[in-house]
Amino acid sequence: MSAVMAETGETNVGYRVIQWATGNVGKEALRGILAHPDLELAGCWVHGDAKNGRDVGEILGGEPIGVRATSSVDDLLATDAHCVVYTPLLANVDEVLAIVRSGKNVVTPLGWFYPKSAPSADEVEAACQHAGVSVHGTGIHPGGITERLPLTIASMSRDIRHVRAEEFSDIRSYAAEFVVKEIMLFGKPPEVARESAMLDLLGKGFLQSVDMIADAIGVELDAERRTIHEMAVATAPIDTAFGPLDPGTVAAQRFTWQGTVGGTPVITARVNWLMGQNNLDPAWNFGPEGERFEVEIEGEPSVSATFHGLHPSEAAAGLERNPGLMATAMNCVNAVPYVVEARPGIRTYLDLPLVTGRADSSLRGGIR
Numbered sequence: 001m002s003a004v005m006a007e008t009g010e011t012n013v014g015y016r017v018i019q020w021a022t023g024n025v026g027k028e029a030l031r032g033i034l035a036h037p038d039l040e041l042a043g044c045w046v047h048g049d050a051k052n053g054r055d056v057g058e059i060l061g062g063e064p065i066g067v068r069a070t071s072s073v074d075d076l077l078a079t080d081a082h083c084v085v086y087t088p089l090l091a092n093v094d095e096v097l098a099i100v101r102s103g104k105n106v107v108t109p110l111g112w113f114y115p116k117s118a119p120s121a122d123e124v125e126a127a128c129q130h131a132g133v134s135v136h137g138t139g140i141h142p143g144g145i146t147e148r149l150p151l152t153i154a155s156m157s158r159d160i161r162h163v164r165a166e167e168f169s170d171i172r173s174y175a176a177e178f179v180v181k182e183i184m185l186f187g188k189p190p191e192v193a194r195e196s197a198m199l200d201l202l203g204k205g206f207l208q209s210v211d212m213i214a215d216a217i218g219v220e221l222d223a224e225r226r227t228i229h230e231m232a233v234a235t236a237p238i239d240t241a242f243g244p245l246d247p248g249t250v251a252a253q254r255f256t257w258q259g260t261v262g263g264t265p266v267i268t269a270r271v272n273w274l275m276g277q278n279n280l281d282p283a284w285n286f287g288p289e290g291e292r293f294e295v296e297i298e299g300e301p302s303v304s305a306t307f308h309g310l311h312p313s314e315a316a317a318g319l320e321r322n323p324g325l326m327a328t329a330m331n332c333v334n335a336v337p338y339v340v341e342a343r344p345g346i347r348t349y350l351d352l353p354l355v356t357g358r359a360d361s362s363l364r365g366g367i368r
């Protein structure tokens with residue numbers, strides 16, 4: 001691969017890709033890999049025993065495609081592939097290092113967005129340099145909505161004073177029971193949720209986004225980042241896919257991560273996660289715009305953009321296919337050709353050329 005190719009964004013066809021985990025994001029990534037004209041599915045790692053040895057097509061609810069899923073890390077490390085799309089429940093740095101050392105690039109929504117202060121960054125960077133491959137963190141939030149789109153929009157302004165990326169989502173459409181109940185702590189008493197590890201866990205990603213924006217627009221932030229956790233409780237039972245939330249338990253949460261200058265917020269990343277808009281104390285709703293993502297630049301001029309289409313039409317539909325999770329997966333899958341062609345190392349949005357999707361198969365032709 002030449003540096004020129006990385007800069008121009010020129011890519012090839014036939015990149016062999018291993019999908020690592022088949023949860024919500026992993027299944028959408030598999031569909032994305034199978035639909036992408038430049039990619040071939042080379043293997044698939046699964047955590048659950050019930051999926052071990054099954055054909056990937058059947059895991060997706062369709063016909064067999066001739067690729068069997070496996071729980072054997074060793075088999076996959078020995079498989080000839082250019083890249084792994086890494087989407088398990090939690091990142092395992094040792095596993096990522098093993099994948100890198102086996103000579104495969106990694107694209108993941110689980111971290112490495114801009115990990116300049118992450119404890120594992122130096123080790124992963126060294127492994128990438130040694131193996132001649134790259135690691136790229138992407139997704140929607142953190143990921144594209146949090147930094148790539150704000151930075152793109154920010155090119156239209158001068159004298160930028162504040163950059164904000166904010167999510168407004170109904171979490172009843174997130175089909176991940178363990179994550180929603182045991183990690184996000186919905187349905188727990190407020191005193192339990194107040195001790196939530198989410199500010200820290202999610203902050204590991206969102207604060208990388210804050211750092212990327214600060215460096216890209218040239219801001220020297222205060223040493224301490226500001227984090228805020230707010231919540232509302234249910235005033236009546238609230239139905240969810242995992243059973244009702246009891247009155248008095250946590251049913252809405254807002255997490256905010258900020259970079260400040262002299263104590264004034266300059267960069268804000270925020271999520272508003274509600275279990276519906278009814279029976280909440282304090283009362284809380286999405287407002288007339290409904291579920292959405294917002295990006296806002298305060299400067300000269302101030303510019304904002306609101307993204308619809310990344311949420312399901314209703315919560316139940318989202319449990320089947322969730323557009324936000326599809327978008328997370330596609331940000332990963334579409335990055336693969338560019339990451340394979342990139343210079344070795346941890347490669348962020350600031351390093352890669354313009355990453356984009358591919359046309360429907362019925363429309364393809366011309367220069368890609």
Ligand SMILES: NC(=O)c1ccc[n+]([C@@H]2O[C@H](COP(=O)([O-])OP(=O)(O)OC[C@H]3O[C@@H](n4cnc5c(N)ncnc54)[C@H](OP(=O)(O)O)[C@@H]3O)[C@@H](O)[C@H]2O)c1
Pocket residue numbers: 021022023024025026045046047048051087088089090091109110138139140141142143175176179325328
């Ligand atoms: N950056 C972003 O914008 C963004 C957006 C959405 C999600 N995410 C992150 O992406 C990851 C995947 O999300 P998801 O919705 O796909 O999650 P998920 O559906 O709950 O689970 C992912 C998969 O992880 C595997 N798994 C389960 N238990 C495991 C364990 N103990 N150790 C290792 N793997 C285990 C399972 O794979 P098998 O089914 O194959 O056995 C499971 O299906 C999460 O960490 C999530 O936070 C990031």
